[in-house]
Amino acid sequence: MTTEPTPAPAPWWRTAVTYQVYLRSFADSNGDGIGDVDGLRGRLPYLADLGVDALWITPWYPSPMADGGYDVVDHRDVDPVLGTLAQADALIAEAHARGIRVVLDLVANHTSDRHPWFTAALAAPPGSPARRRYHFRDGRGPGGEAPPNDWTSAFGGPAWTRVEEPDGTHGQWYLHLFAPQQPDLNWDDPAVREGFDDVVRFWLDRGIDGLRVDAAPALVKAPGLPEFDGGPAFAPATWTDSPHWDVDDVHEVFRRWRKIADGYPGDRMFVAEAVVNGPERLARYLRPGELHTAFNFDYLHAPWQARALRETIDSTLGAMAAVDAPATWVLSNHDETRHVTRFGRPTGARREPADLALGTRRARAAALLMLALPGGAYLYQGEELGLPEVEDLPEHLLQDPTWERSGRTVRGRDGCRVPLPWAGSRPPFGFSPDGARPWLPQPRDWASLAVEHQRHTPGSTLLLYRAALTLRRALPDLHGPDLAWADGAPDVLVFDRGSRFRCVVNLSGEPVPLRGHGTPLLTSCQQTRHELPPDTAAWLTR
Numbered sequence: 001m002t003t004e005p006t007p008a009p010a011p012w013w014r015t016a017v018t019y020q021v022y023l024r025s026f027a028d029s030n031g032d033g034i035g036d037v038d039g040l041r042g043r044l045p046y047l048a049d050l051g052v053d054a055l056w057i058t059p060w061y062p063s064p065m066a067d068g069g070y071d072v073v074d075h076r077d078v079d080p081v082l083g084t085l086a087q088a089d090a091l092i093a094e095a096h097a098r099g100i101r102v103v104l105d106l107v108a109n110h111t112s113d114r115h116p117w118f119t120a121a122l123a124a125p126p127g128s129p130a131r132r133r134y135h136f137r138d139g140r141g142p143g144g145e146a147p148p149n150d151w152t153s154a155f156g157g158p159a160w161t162r163v164e165e166p167d168g169t170h171g172q173w174y175l176h177l178f179a180p181q182q183p184d185l186n187w188d189d190p191a192v193r194e195g196f197d198d199v200v201r202f203w204l205d206r207g208i209d210g211l212r213v214d215a216a217p218a219l220v221k222a223p224g225l226p227e228f229d230g231g232p233a234f235a236p237a238t239w240t241d242s243p244h245w246d247v248d249d250v251h252e253v254f255r256r257w258r259k260i261a262d263g264y265p266g267d268r269m270f271v272a273e274a275v276v277n278g279p280e281r282l283a284r285y286l287r288p289g290e291l292h293t294a295f296n297f298d299y300l301h302a303p304w305q306a307r308a309l310r311e312t313i314d315s316t317l318g319a320m321a322a323v324d325a326p327a328t329w330v331l332s333n334h335d336e337t338r339h340v341t342r343f344g345r346p347t348g349a350r351r352e353p354a355d356l357a358l359g360t361r362r363a364r365a366a367a368l369l370m371l372a373l374p375g376g377a378y379l380y381q382g383e384e385l386g387l388p389e390v391e392d393l394p395e396h397l398l399q400d401p402t403w404e405r406s407g408r409t410v411r412g413r414d415g416c417r418v419p420l421p422w423a424g425s426r427p428p429f430g431f432s433p434d435g436a437r438p439w440l441p442q443p444r445d446w447a448s449l450a451v452e453h454q455r456h457t458p459g460s461t462l463l464l465y466r467a468a469l470t471l472r473r474a475l476p477d478l479h480g481p482d483l484a485w486a487d488g489a490p491d492v493l494v495f496d497r498g499s500r501f502r503c504v505v506n507l508s509g510e511p512v513p514l515r516g517h518g519t520p521l522l523t524s525c526q527q528t529r530h531e532l533p534p535d536t537a538a539w540l541t542r
Contacts, residue, residue: 043422057102137173278298331363344388520539
């Protein structure tokens with residue numbers, strides 16, 4: 001008699017719920033007002049109780065902080081303000097002991113302008129090997145006074161800055177798709193590729209479970225750096241033929257890294273930050289032999305409308321199935337307006353005042369929708385508390401480079417990076433020791449959103465997330481890849497997972513009956529068992 005071999009378990013990253021830690025704003029252990037590695041270590045019990053499978057930690061590398069840590073001086077160390085390599089090693093070990101994986105940011109499109117490679121390039125002559133690590137070019141026009149081409153920066157203004165040569169003359173220009181303090185690397189240079197092979201191995205050797213590839217589509221530029229009319233805004237989701245974004249040759253880099261990761265045990269993974277034109281283009285990053293998963297920005301940016309959400313879910317699942325990759329779902333991150341505020345704007349206009357009560361109802365419903373979908377999910381720190389965007393930070397405290405690069409017309413991303421409230425009735429709410437001043441001020445009315453308050457408040461957003469994550473792990477129907485839409489009223493999403501689980505999301509303006517859908521397991525609102533109010537969601541067993 002022969003027996004069928006037991007199938008190997010699916011890799012963890014196909015269904016993981018990953019919690020994004022913006023380290024400077026998570027927990028401050030030493031009272032300097034800045035979150036750090038030991039602050040995160042001390043809160044690992046909270047994350048284990050929350051029920052997440054993995055952490056994604058934003059860059060902890062040495063950095064002048066011109067762009068919140070995404071301007072890196074040394075990819076193989078920890079900034080002294082944030083901790084030490086020994087503390088990072090301890091964090092990885094302690095997270096693993098609690099069953100939590102660790103994913104670290106890999107910033108590979110650019111370095112800091114204080115990186116040893118770039119300072120060497122500035123000291124070297126044009127055409128030298130040191131300059132070939134970056135994109136240095138002569139300017140156009142008389143005396144080279146105009147930038148080499150018309151490319152623009154994601155943070156506003158031209159994507160080129162002119163340098164002063166060692167002899168004091170005006171010299172070449174260097175490319176930076178982001179801030180001038182973030183010069184773009186030249187990925188056609190073998191020294192760059194080999195250097196980052198070593199960076200990938202360095203962190204995998206230390207036990208990191210995965211790497212999040214920052215600005216993945218930007219790494220490779222078209223030969224000759226041709227002109228590009230990309231429109232008045234830096235909008236890669238609309239581009240189809242950019243010479244500096246989503247260039248086909250970028251995939252050679254990811255195939256190279258995949259071979260490295262496949263040589264390590266334990267299902268090491270890559271997740272791409274890849275804002276591109278549609279899910280089919282995104283799926284190219286996840287073909288066999290390339291990256292494993294990618295953030296779903298189409299879903300993040302989808303409006304709170306049943307038809308738009310269903311179309312995004314269907315197109316995502318279809319594109320990912322074509323390359324045998326899991327979908328991922330995300331509502332907020334460190335670059336986006338928090339979704340409580342976003343969903344609180346009835347028409348979705350960016351400058352429209354937010355109705356935070358409406359936004360909170362929708363955000364709670366959106367959490368149940370997201371966590372019921374097949375694939376993986378990413379939570380941004382504080383969304384489990386229902387934190388809104390802080391839109392009234394004093395102008396003199398704004399640090400995002402977008403503020404200055406836009407001529408102080410775009411406030412930037414600081415509002416979603418305000419330090420978390422943990423306990424107490426006044427700032428710093430346990431983020432820092434009493435008496436310390438966090439690097440960005442917290443609203444005084446966040447006392448009711450603090451972790452300790454919500455832990456003991458029935459119906460709080462924190463307890464909703466905990467219950468949802470507990471059920472997500474416990475219900476076998478939520479472990480598979482299937483999703484089947486069921487009939488529902490207009491502006492109501494209804495779908496089944498497996499043989500018994502159903503999710504109902506009411507995006508209409510009227511209550512909808514639950515009779516016939518099953519027995520409620522969890523709802524995003526305090527409701528009767530018979531109907532679902534507007535802007536709410538329910539998990540049911542059939």
